[in-house]
Amino acid sequence: MIYLDHAATTPVPRAVADAMYAVLTEQFANPSAQYPMGLEMKKQVAAWRRTIAGALGCDPKALAFTSCGTEGDNWAVRAALWQNRHLGRHIVTTAVEHSAVLEACRWAQQDGCEVTYLTPDAQGNLSAQAVLDAVRPDTALVSIMMVNNELGNVFPIAEIARGLAAKNPKTLLHTDAVQGFLEVPFAARTLGADFVSVSAHKIGGPKGIGALYVGPRVRNPRPLLPGGGQEDGLRSGTEATAQIAGFAKAVELRLSGLEETLARMASLRDYAVEQLSAIPDVQILGGGAPHILALSLAGWPSQNIVNDLGAQGICISAGSACHQGKPSHVVAALKLAKRVSGGVIRLSFGPETTRDDIDQCAAALRRHHDTRMPML
Numbered sequence: 001m002i003y004l005d006h007a008a009t010t011p012v013p014r015a016v017a018d019a020m021y022a023v024l025t026e027q028f029a030n031p032s033a034q035y036p037m038g039l040e041m042k043k044q045v046a047a048w049r050r051t052i053a054g055a056l057g058c059d060p061k062a063l064a065f066t067s068c069g070t071e072g073d074n075w076a077v078r079a080a081l082w083q084n085r086h087l088g089r090h091i092v093t094t095a096v097e098h099s100a101v102l103e104a105c106r107w108a109q110q111d112g113c114e115v116t117y118l119t120p121d122a123q124g125n126l127s128a129q130a131v132l133d134a135v136r137p138d139t140a141l142v143s144i145m146m147v148n149n150e151l152g153n154v155f156p157i158a159e160i161a162r163g164l165a166a167k168n169p170k171t172l173l174h175t176d177a178v179q180g181f182l183e184v185p186f187a188a189r190t191l192g193a194d195f196v197s198v199s200a201h202k203i204g205g206p207k208g209i210g211a212l213y214v215g216p217r218v219r220n221p222r223p224l225l226p227g228g229g230q231e232d233g234l235r236s237g238t239e240a241t242a243q244i245a246g247f248a249k250a251v252e253l254r255l256s257g258l259e260e261t262l263a264r265m266a267s268l269r270d271y272a273v274e275q276l277s278a279i280p281d282v283q284i285l286g287g288g289a290p291h292i293l294a295l296s297l298a299g300w301p302s303q304n305i306v307n308d309l310g311a312q313g314i315c316i317s318a319g320s321a322c323h324q325g326k327p328s329h330v331v332a333a334l335k336l337a338k339r340v341s342g343g344v345i346r347l348s349f350g351p352e353t354t355r356d357d358i359d360q361c362a363a364a365l366r367r368h369h370d371t372r373m374p375m376l
């Protein structure tokens, strides 16, 4: 099998599974328990939190565990609207956010908020100025993703943060960094965003665990889950200790040799662009992050390509994994010609991806082009 869908999810390395297994079977105590095994688990959770916070570039106290990236996104939107409820009810976001942010905004709209959805240009880029121009005195929240999950474009979060501080210092800034964490360099402490959401399963960790950075400008945030008081009272529920252990181990593994890994992935992406561009009717779209490559086989429906390559053991996606065959809102936002937008596929790479994987994928795509009729 050739797996080129790391932006959807990633395989869990053996060391991560082992770390989780040990917690599930031996170190299974509740971190709130008062006997030695519980006290030890509390210390362990603190150590794992330090590891993840270190990789995110923030104080461990500023990091709350969540059940996934989606939860972090929803939490950030709600927390910002709550803090700024007297400032206003306007949100600025993009039309190409993950559904986790878009749906949270749509729910906010039903509660009376007004949302401005910014559209990137045809290359998938969005300028900081376009974001700042949309900010009004009553803007409670700006939520802009760090790396687009379907196109790989990197949005200028630090520049947006600086502009926002000058234009409207009370507006809170959230960035969904689920595709940016350990893929593009940043430190939450200096980025200028008030909320940064991340998810473990995109970087070799287990599904079902994420984290939300909550910066110092967020005052008395309303608990997401009131209850037993875990996560500093902000998100109650017994800590998912095995998941957290797996998350920390995955971070540790990714951190070792990270620069070389990212450089290798970037050169692999360049190599893929070279190989795939040589296929007639291929159009490369967007780009920026080292692990995501979007392209269109203009004229050939993307779902047919995914099915054909899938049958040959090559896993790629037609847009985000969350769309399950529905047309992608991200591709639609680019306003491309129908034959181009209908043929968009995404390849995404991980540390273990090889040139041979790319070669085989390119050969299968060429065969698809040469043997199937264009239908768009």
Ligand code: PLP
Binding pocket: 007, 008, 067, 068, 069, 070, 071, 073, 098, 100, 145, 147, 148, 149, 176, 178, 179, 199, 200, 201, 210, 320, 322
């Ligand atoms: N945000 C982005 C940009 C994503 O790519 C994803 C997952 O695909 C999510 C949020 C949701 O993360 P999770 O699957 O952990 O809920």
